[in-house]
Amino acid sequence: MNKTSQSLAAAVSEIGDGATVMIGGFGGSGAPIELIHALISRGPKDLTVINNNAGNGRIGIAAMIDAGMVRKMICSFPKSSDPRAFTDKYLAGEIELELVPQGTLAERIRAGGAGIPAFYTPTAYGTELAEGKPISEFDGRHYVQERWLKADFAIIKAHLGDRHGNLTYNKAARNFNPLMCMAAASTIVQVSRIVEAGEIDPEHVVTPGIFVDRVVEVSQPRQEEELIRAGVTYA
């Protein structure tokens, strides 16, 4: 059992045209910038990307959108401090948007990973985001049926990882990442440090290795917030 990968390029080498890709992170926290940039170097097109946001500045997901790789975004909040990449393409009709309430997005991903094809939630009942979806009444309240979300690949940032794929996260960078690890056919994770199996106390493992396929070490991961403040662009 050895899920470690020697390079970022090798880690993303199977992601091809038309893939559905979950990308971890909430804004910059937990965003796998180095894996995203390796994917841009590889350059698959026509991707469906699932993330809470839709990129910021000219790096990460925004740079994927700038590069014309993204056909559709599934997200809750496609705005940021510098949302030009998504906004320009969206207003030009060049990118599709499926807007999902944040908690529903999280639960749809969890359901995808847990083998639950649909569930009912009170969120969005009576709003435009529930239009066309089945409604049911349970104990006198109305609920909206939502479908699971699954992906071909997830690219994720974590803190520690081992060759089994066991993971820990750093603070609030956990966010969507454990859920996305579960919901993708192939989960690729960049970690700040690869440790020996057994070094992560089993009591502290957040994502068990069964949900992880590849682990690649990026010892000094860059932070989206800092790159944006420094005016860094991908190109």
Added chain:
Amino acid sequence: MTSIAQEEIKLTNAQIAWRAAQDIVDGAYVNLGIGFPEMVARYQPPGREAIFHTENGILDFGEAPKPGEEDWDLINAGKKAVTLKPGASFFHHADSFAMVRGGHLDVAILGALQVAQSGDLANWRVGSKGVPAVGGAMDLVHGAKQVFVITEHVTKNGEPKLVEKCTFPLTGVACVTRVYTSHAVIDIVERRFVLREKLAALSVEELQSMTGAPLHIEGSVADLIVPEV
């Protein structure tokens, strides 16, 4: 339309936040929406400890760090850097929204474009133009035991924000339980606005003229008294 005299008799945003903060009991689990609602945290009465939830995955976060000491893996839902209090915890998004929808939060406080007498809330989008973005707003209005709105009583143009029926796109249906405005405190009871407190300088008739749906009175209406903050 609101007269100039009425414009002058009103609470500041800080005073609205102060008034809402007085209704958060010791030990409450509270989510404050991004922006204006975040101000409520400043006015917690002494001796009460509320635990603040941020939907990106922290319970019991505190003040912003000093400039230069930000940790961008330690942020709130507004993507601003925060610090932790002793007893804080981290969790993933599905657990975070289970806390919301599952009825575990005591209070959620949000801003509003419009609130209807039925408790419907519109606060995420003005129309169909531009890029729509909802975030956690539609989740946060469901599940908390109390959903408070803090808002100006009327828009900048003097239009009522408390209305019979929302005309902006809805965030949630029959979800708001109490509204703190620049002029009054109003509960939503059985699809009606029930006036609980109003500024003493304002008559019920004047307040009604600024409100887009009937104000009901059950028992006494207290004076809305807020210190300078």
